[in-house]
Amino acid sequence: MNEGALENLRLELRRGSVILAVLGELRSERYGYVLRRALAERGLEIDENTLYPLLRRLEDQGLLTSVWREEEKRRKRFYRLSPDGAATLQRLTDEWRRLNASLEKILDGSTHRSARVSGE
Amino acid sequence: MNEGALENLRLELRRGSVILAVLGELRSERYGYVLRRALAERGLEIDENTLYPLLRRLEDQGLLTSVWREEEKRRKRFYRLSPDGAATLQRLTDEWRRLNASLEKILDGSTHRSARVSGE
Numbered sequence: 672m673n674e675g676a677l678e679n680l681r682l683e684l685r686r687g688s689v690i691l692a693v694l695g696e697l698r699s700e701r702y703g704y705v706l707r708r709a710l711a712e713r714g715l716e717i718d719e720n721t722l723y724p725l726l727r728r729l730e731d732q733g734l735l736t737s738v739w740r741e742e743e744k745r746r747k748r749f750y751r752l753s754p755d756g757a758a759t760l761q762r763l764t765d766e767w768r769r770l771n772a773s774l775e776k777i778l779d780g781s782t783h784r785s786a787r788v789s790g791e
Numbered sequence: 792m793n794e795g796a797l798e799n800l801r802l803e804l805r806r807g808s809v810i811l812a813v814l815g816e817l818r819s820e821r822y823g824y825v826l827r828r829a830l831a832e833r834g835l836e837i838d839e840n841t842l843y844p845l846l847r848r849l850e851d852q853g854l855l856t857s858v859w860r861e862e863e864k865r866r867k868r869f870y871r872l873s874p875d876g877a878a879t880l881q882r883l884t885d886e887w888r889r890l891n892a893s894l895e896k897i898l899d900g901s902t903h904r905s906a907r908v909s910g911e
Contacts (some may be wrong), residue, residue, distance in 0.1 A: 676852045677879055684807030685874055688890040690800060695897040714893040732796045759797055766801055766900055771891060773834040777815040778884055784848040 689717055691767055693725060694760040697735060700751040702742075710770055726750055795906040808838055811887055813845060817855060820871040822862075854879055878891055 691713050696706055703723060710717055729735045734756035737748050752760065816826055823843060830837055849855045854876035857868050864906050871878065 672868060680807075680810060680879065680883060683810060684883055684886055685890060687800075687804030687807055688894055690803060692894055692897050695894070710893075710897070713896045714889060715897075716850065728797065762797065763804055766804055767894070769834060770805060771832075774808055774812055774815070774887070776833045777812050777830070777835075 687767075689721070690725065690729075691760070691763050693722070693729065694734065694752060694756055694763070697750050697752045698757070698760075700749050700750045702747040704747075706750065711752065729756070794878070807839070809835065810845065810849070811880070811883050813842070814848075814854065814872060814876055814883070816878075817870050817872045818877070820869050822867040822869045824867075845877065849876070 677773065692710055692713075693706070696709055701709065703719075703726065706726075707717060707722055726735065726737075730737055730750070734753055735750050736753045737750045739746050739748050741747075812830055812833075813826070814877065816829055823839075823846065827837060827839065827842055827869075846855065850857055850870070854873055855870045856873045857870045859866050859868050861867075866900075
């Protein structure tokens with residue numbers, strides 16, 4: 672398998688998590704740079720070119736609100752979760768927990784040792 | 792927020808998990824119907840129109856192999872993980888665990904009670 676295809680699968684796996692992480696982190700108001708740093712500190716590195724379009728999309732969908740405000744002499748756009756966003760976050764978090772419970776059962780390695788034979 | 796947009800977010804969250812679940816389940820050889828039933832038994836319902844194209848795509852990428860074989864007087868296509876698929880499964884599983892660890896930290900509700908205020 673070429674690295675491009677693996678990278679695509681990895682991105683597909685990450686995409687949903689990134690949305691959930693952004694919504695979760697924006698229960699507190701943050702501007703882009705601080706949001707990105709907060710996510711990275713929790714182990715989720717997100718490219719600016721992924722994060723900023725995602726913020727605009729989530730705002731267009733009514734899940735986030737934003738305000739421009741001056742801080743340290745620079746105008747910054749602060750985002751936070753809307754009430755709709757909070758309800759959506761709750762539903763997606765529930766879904767995520769259900770998915771994880773299913774995956775844990777499926778991936779539980781004890782009955783499927785063959786997966787590691789030809790692994791890295 | 793309209794239900795269509797929420798459904799799209801839910802699908803984005805599921806997509807990566809479904810790929811991981813299919814690869815994990817196909818450490819043992821199965822044909823489509825039995826695979827679908829096994830996933831459903833573990834709580835992951837997948838539409839036929841999602842599963843069959845995904846199986847073909849993963850085979851095209853070299854992650855699965857398939858053979859046609861007769862069983863109970865009907866020809867069925869049996870899929871299983873290839874060596875490349877096993878290596879990919881291992882890497883995606885590692886990535887999934889890392890993502891979950893990050894999300895657990897972010898979504899840990901204790902410091903962010905406001906997310907529930909306007910929930911369902």
